[in-house]
Amino acid sequence: MFDEKKLEELKKRREGWEKSCLNPYLEKYGERDEMFETLSGIKVKRVYDPTDVAHLDYMKDLNYPGEYPYTRGVYPTMYRGRLWTMRQFSGFGTAEDTNARWKMLLREGQTGLSTAFDFPTLMGVDSDDPLADGEVGKVGVAIDTLKDFEVLFDGIPLDKVSTSFTINPPAAIILAMYVAIGDLQGVPREQLRGTIQNDMLKEFHAQNTLVLPPEPSVKVITDIFEWGVENVPKFNLISISGYHIREAGSTAVQELAFTIADGMAYVEAAIERGIDIDRLAPQLSFFFNSHNNFFEEIAKFRAARRMWAKIMREEYDAKNPRSWWLKFHTQTAGCSLTAQQPLNNIVRTTIQAMAAVLGGTQSLHTNSFDEAWALPSEEAVRVALRTQQIIAYESGIPDTIDPLAGSYYVEWLTDKMEKLAWKYIEQIRKMGEGSMLRGVLTGIENGFFVKEISRAAAEYQRDVEEGRRTIVGVNKFAIEEDLNIPILKVDEEAQRRQVERLKKIKAERDNDAVREALEWLRSAAESNENVMPPILEAVKAYASVGEIMGVLKEVYGTYRKPIII
Amino acid sequence: MDRKIRVLVAKVGLDGHDRGAKVVARFLRDAGFEVIYTGLHRTPEEVAMAAVQEDVDVVGISLHSGAHLTLVPKVMKYIEEFGGDLNELVVIVGGIVPADDIDKLKEMGVDEVFIPGTPIEKIIDYIKARVPEKKRTGEKV
Numbered sequence: 001m002f003d004e005k006k007l008e009e010l011k012k013r014r015e016g017w018e019k020s021c022l023n024p025y026l027e028k029y030g031e032r033d034e035m036f037e038t039l040s041g042i043k044v045k046r047v048y049d050p051t052d053v054a055h056l057d058y059m060k061d062l063n064y065p066g067e068y069p070y071t072r073g074v075y076p077t078m079y080r081g082r083l084w085t086m087r088q089f090s091g092f093g094t095a096e097d098t099n100a101r102w103k104m105l106l107r108e109g110q111t112g113l114s115t116a117f118d119f120p121t122l123m124g125v126d127s128d129d130p131l132a133d134g135e136v137g138k139v140g141v142a143i144d145t146l147k148d149f150e151v152l153f154d155g156i157p158l159d160k161v162s163t164s165f166t167i168n169p170p171a172a173i174i175l176a177m178y179v180a181i182g183d184l185q186g187v188p189r190e191q192l193r194g195t196i197q198n199d200m201l202k203e204f205h206a207q208n209t210l211v212l213p214p215e216p217s218v219k220v221i222t223d224i225f226e227w228g229v230e231n232v233p234k235f236n237l238i239s240i241s242g243y244h245i246r247e248a249g250s251t252a253v254q255e256l257a258f259t260i261a262d263g264m265a266y267v268e269a270a271i272e273r274g275i276d277i278d279r280l281a282p283q284l285s286f287f288f289n290s291h292n293n294f295f296e297e298i299a300k301f302r303a304a305r306r307m308w309a310k311i312m313r314e315e316y317d318a319k320n321p322r323s324w325w326l327k328f329h330t331q332t333a334g335c336s337l338t339a340q341q342p343l344n345n346i347v348r349t350t351i352q353a354m355a356a357v358l359g360g361t362q363s364l365h366t367n368s369f370d371e372a373w374a375l376p377s378e379e380a381v382r383v384a385l386r387t388q389q390i391i392a393y394e395s396g397i398p399d400t401i402d403p404l405a406g407s408y409y410v411e412w413l414t415d416k417m418e419k420l421a422w423k424y425i426e427q428i429r430k431m432g433e434g435s436m437l438r439g440v441l442t443g444i445e446n447g448f449f450v451k452e453i454s455r456a457a458a459e460y461q462r463d464v465e466e467g468r469r470t471i472v473g474v475n476k477f478a479i480e481e482d483l484n485i486p487i488l489k490v491d492e493e494a495q496r497r498q499v500e501r502l503k504k505i506k507a508e509r510d511n512d513a514v515r516e517a518l519e520w521l522r523s524a525a526e527s528n529e530n531v532m533p534p535i536l537e538a539v540k541a542y543a544s545v546g547e548i549m550g551v552l553k554e555v556y557g558t559y560r561k562p563i564i565i
Numbered sequence: 566m567d568r569k570i571r572v573l574v575a576k577v578g579l580d581g582h583d584r585g586a587k588v589v590a591r592f593l594r595d596a597g598f599e600v601i602y603t604g605l606h607r608t609p610e611e612v613a614m615a616a617v618q619e620d621v622d623v624v625g626i627s628l629h630s631g632a633h634l635t636l637v638p639k640v641m642k643y644i645e646e647f648g649g650d651l652n653e654l655v656v657i658v659g660g661i662v663p664a665d666d667i668d669k670l671k672e673m674g675v676d677e678v679f680i681p682g683t684p685i686e687k688i689i690d691y692i693k694a695r696v697p698e699k700k701r702t703g704e705k706v
């Protein structure tokens with residue numbers, strides 16, 4: 001990027017600076033630490049200069065926003081054209097409770113919805129299942145049948161608001177419910193916008209919402225792709241997620257590498273099925289974490305975009321430039337929040353949100369300050385949303401595109417993250433003897449991902465325990481304190497009300513229609529056909545999430561994770 | 566005590582957040598305890614059965630699901646049903662537990678609750694002190 005002669009001069013100049021300026025000063029005052037490193041353990045140099053980025057080619061490695069390889073952003077105007085979608089993740093209690101919270105958030109200026117489901121729904125069991133006892137409506141909304149979805153979306157126009165659904169094993173069922181609500185509201189399927197998370201591979205690495213074994217899980221996801229490109233062409237059919245990998249303790253590099261690897265695995269599964277990659281790719285989206293190390297996070301987002309563009313164009317031969325775009329949602333790091341001095345979390349979240357915006361995210365969730373204690377209270381979630389609005393409307397950060405581009409440090413770090421992530425990807429590809437899909441499945445089977453992440457989590461904790469890593473208010477600047485923030489209480493009656501509604505639906509629905517739809521689903525699953533059409537039929541007949549998942553479990557089997565500490 | 570302190574680290578219920586449980590298990594093992602980890606998605610019966618069969622001194626239950634007030638007493642009820650002695654067994658809970666609920670859990674007989682951010686050293690010290698203390702006094706919980 002620079003003239004050879006100038007670089008030589010600069011090198012000499014730097015040696016001169018070290019000798020005459022830096023070293024005497026160092027001798028006298030020293031530095032705070034022997035070594036400085038990012039959260040991924042990348043060693044941070046004292047200072048960066050043009051020699052650190054001289055190998056970069058602006059046109060090839062950065063280029064302008066909206067142009068390959070999209071390092072500076074996927075859109076040519078980025079936030080000057082349109083701000084990111086402010087999409088706070090929320091849900092609790094019954095569909096009524098969540099509908100009320102959603103309307104509050106939309107009133108306060110949130111621009112998209114994002115659904116948190118309770119554990120029974122996430123695991124595909126109904127609210128009246130003994131396994132659901134005590135968990136109904138606790139960490140998200142309880143959904144058993146289409147009836148709950150009707151209540152959830154009451155007064156929310158599907159053609160105006162896009163909704164994201166954080167759901168994995170039952171993703172096909174939730175997509176079917178959304179389509180059914182769209183049908184009821186008279187919104188054409190090709191107009192439906194939204195996202196299902198639908199990323200099972202990362203569940204096996206980290207988040208652990210596990211029902212079906214890995215291979216059938218990928219099969220069902222591929223069914224969703226195949227059906228989705230035909231029927232809901234504006235809907236994001238997957239959100240390939242690093243978020244949970246990071247929450248489970250990975251480094252930023254691992255988050256980047258494993259997410260891209262999973263994305264490649266899904267693309268390979270789709271290609272094997274015969275799906276046209278240029279039809280599917282625009283319906284793929286990503287989901288990343290934004291943690292505390294500001295520059296590392298920005299570099300991660302920029303590297304992710306560049307890597308995905310190269311992969312889609314060069315490895316999978318996608319022709320449509322839209323197929324090369326990596327669009328992503330970001331959530332600030334829940335695992336970085338502290339129960340101690342909870343107001344400090346507002347500051348952490350602000351830094352993380354700024355990193356996401358500087359990294360060019362398409363959509364953002366900012367965590368609430370009370371989340372190390374419970375689901376967010378109304379006040380806490382309002383502050384979290386205001387944090388985004390202050391960045392958007394007061395800070396000036398979104399007024400120019402990718403303002404940190406050209407920073408010697410940021411470009412060096414972007415490159416470093418990419419190189420380190422590629423190392424992992426090549427390792428995974430080797431495990432699959434050339435196939436990323438086989439490689440990821442092998443890595444699940446032999447515990448590779450779990451071990452890598454656990455090791456990183458333990459190392460992080462060791463650094464915290466031994467004081468090498470400071471957590472303000474926890475291992476430094478701690479105080480004696482009484483907790484005096486309001487905590488959201490989920491109504492204990494929610495479970496009873498939910499079970500009653502389910503009972504009522506089961507009594508009133510056409511049970512023959514349910515049986516027929518479930519039989520269709522069974523035969524489709526057994527004969528390896530696409531399960532989406534029968535699932536949609538079952539959902540419309542008010543079959544429950546537990547009943548539909550029950551059929552899939554019987555046909556495909558269930559999965560229990562090996563115990564690895 | 567001539568044998569190592571035995572600790573069961575348990576995940577109960579449907580939540581899959583096992584980072585805390587696994588990190589604590591690893592550190593307890595490194596601190597010289599004998600640690601048994603149940604793995605994910607265990608029912609209260611399964612956890613209680615493991616505690617009794619493995620004859621542990623400590624049952625550590627990790628929860629991030631908000632279901633602690635339902636699931637923890639169930640585990641304790643089953644431990645007694647399966648012949649465990651809660652007078653001698655130390656029961657600790659870790660995870661996201663609101664302050665009010667910490668008091669409720671303690672009223673139910675839980676010995677201690679550790680919230681996120683607790684230094685693991687503190688958990689280790691607690692176990693080292695509490696296990697012999699409870700064994701000695703057979704303190705009624």
